[in-house]
Amino acid sequence: MTFDLQRILESKRALRRSLAQRPVVEKLALLDVLRDRVRVIRAAAAERAATMAREAPSEDHAQPRNP
Amino acid sequence: MSIAQVISVINQMEADGVVARYAIGGAVGATFYLEPLATLDVDIFVAFRHQAGQVVVSPRPIFDYLTARGGVVEGEYIVLAGWPVQFLPATSPLVEEALAEAVTVGVEGTPARVFTAEHLAAIALQTGRAKDHARLLQFIEAAAINAERFQGLVRRHGLLDRWQTFEQRFLQGSS
Numbered sequence: 001m002t003f004d005l006q007r008i009l010e011s012k013r014a015l016r017r018s019l020a021q022r023p024v025v026e027k028l029a030l031l032d033v034l035r036d037r038v039r040v041i042r043a044a045a046a047e048r049a050a051t052m053a054r055e056a057p058s059e060d061h062a063q064p065r066n067p
Numbered sequence: 068m069s070i071a072q073v074i075s076v077i078n079q080m081e082a083d084g085v086v087a088r089y090a091i092g093g094a095v096g097a098t099f100y101l102e103p104l105a106t107l108d109v110d111i112f113v114a115f116r117h118q119a120g121q122v123v124v125s126p127r128p129i130f131d132y133l134t135a136r137g138g139v140v141e142g143e144y145i146v147l148a149g150w151p152v153q154f155l156p157a158t159s160p161l162v163e164e165a166l167a168e169a170v171t172v173g174v175e176g177t178p179a180r181v182f183t184a185e186h187l188a189a190i191a192l193q194t195g196r197a198k199d200h201a202r203l204l205q206f207i208e209a210a211a212i213n214a215e216r217f218q219g220l221v222r223r224h225g226l227l228d229r230w231q232t233f234e235q236r237f238l239q240g241s242s
Contacts, residue, residue: 013208015102016101016102016209017102017209019102019103020100020101020102020209020211024098024099024172024173024174024179025071025174025175027098027099027102027103028069028070028071028095028098028103028174029069029071030103031070031095031098031103031104031105031106032069032070034103034104034105034106035105035106035107035150037105038105038106038107039107
């Protein structure tokens with residue numbers, strides 16, 4: 001492992017090339033897996049956003065009302 | 068629950084004459100040429116069978132056919148084998164050509180018709196959202212498109228200005 005940016009970028013390119021060269025049936029199976037992951041991540045992000053919205057003080061409470 | 072099952076269902080739908088022709092586009096289509104691209108849905112481009120007296124092309128026959136076979140309608144999508152599938156008509160000469168020239172790729176014995184890499188790249192250029200530009204860059208960086216064929220599509224479909232802008236923005240100084 002290294003923190004050499006050029007080597008990191010090259011390793012990313014190599015991984016992408018290797019994935020691109022896999023048989024189509026394998027790549028389509030990976031799509032199924034990726035989709036499941038994206039759904040989990042999106043659901044978690046939505047839940048977090050909803051929690052933050054619930055916990056944030058509303059403008060009505062945060063600012064004094066004019067008489 | 069797999070995308071291969073979706074392809075089988077669409078093949079059968081075409082064989083049963085519900086659509087004249089189909090081809091896979093979008094991120095799933097691009098995955099046939101690139102590394103797998105995360106996506107939440109499947110874009111299927113279709114040529115409809117024209118019926119006498121019908122002015123507006125309707126996706127109704129597709130939805131009727133697929134719901135009778137377990138598909139579930141969710142807005143503009145129909146969910147097949149767990150995947151939301153969107154059916155898109157060919158609404159531009161470029162997409163019409165892409166559909167006509169789509170190639171058949173075997174997926175473990177199942178034929179899957181998919182846009183050519185050059186058509187997918189040209190459609191990304193034409194559509195022009197950020198994610199389309201990213202996809203076009205992936206095609207170029209992976210050398211997954213035939214440059215001469217792609218340039219021919221760019222010229223024939225009036226995309227030269229878009230291509231020049233794209234080149235200036237993303238490719239200058241990268242070679």
